[in-house]
Amino acid sequence: MKANQLRVKGVRVRAVGAPMKRPLTTSTGAIKVAPLLLVDLHTDGGIVGRSYLFGIGAHNLPPMAKLVEAMGEMLEGDAVAPFELERKLRARYTLLGVHNIVLFAMSAIDMAAWDALGQALGRPLVRLLGGAPRPVRAYNSKGLGIMPLKALVREAIELAGEGFGGVKLRLGRPEATDDLDALRAVKKAIGTKVTLMVDFNQCLTVSEALRRGRMIDEEGGVYWIEEPVRADDFAGNARVSREVATPIQIGENFMGPEQMAQALAAGACDFVMPDAQRIGGVTGWMRAAALAQAAGLEMSSHLFPEVSCHLLAVTPTCHWLEYVDWADAVLEEPAQLENGEVLISERPGVGMRWNEKAVRKYAL
8 A cells, every 4th residue: 555545544552661770760759660651553554653652650641541542533534644634633622722641642643653654655754754864862861860879879870881972860859969969979970071961850949940050050060951940931941041051951841842932932941852742743843843943952852762863863953862761661672772872773664663562561
């Protein structure tokens, strides 16, 4: 069957709790198991497009699943044309609002549709988007949560030893001095050849972000400060960006390229890092990449390394890929790494296949 004749037959969703090799504690809480929603978009040509969503907590997966299933029913019989599918879903959900888990579900459909289209054409996603497979620079984001200093130093040495060019440290302890102690300990452990990013996960007020940001400025050696204040407080982020010398990174919580445009207009950051499930999947990412190019801002990714490597490879201001291995347990072939870079394979589509035995084992 030709790609232009391929039609949506249905959507199947399954919830899994993928084990995490390194449980992560941030200022917002601890994650010990990765709650994932696996999405299979079935077509009348026998091709199955795949994607997954990260639920943060297992209790979030049921409503996300219901939305994906409902959207799948709406699209039955429609051509596998991602832009047209997105247009239809946006129209159907205009009054409810294309935000939060509604947008997550749309992103899952979008990524799976692009995967199916790539398979139908026999091309990897990166080539479908006009690029070519190439290594994408990544930083190791699998650990360095909020933990005692001895354990933190041990984990920093281990993560840096995996060959990545950068690692990310979570901050946001009750006392600023404790954050500073953690920062100094990790800097000493990884040395000067490994880039260090820090992430507050939105836990600070603007005044506290300014105070801790200036402390980080004085300490030096930090490449970016991520989400110091509430993600949608663009005015607050803009003030921190103006008054703190270390670059400010936000974007994982941009709800679609429209919200990213608002953040850029407000001067809310120095770098951006959209998340595939929040920005609108592949379709939303391409629009966001154009905004970053127009603004002259470097663009990184948040989570989802399997699809993010394809997307960053065609992003004009490509910066860093955030590498986590949280879906590895349920994948036949996890993302491949070499010298701290993620390699893009020539497999058609995104290239993901589920390890069905593991999916059954970790089913929720």
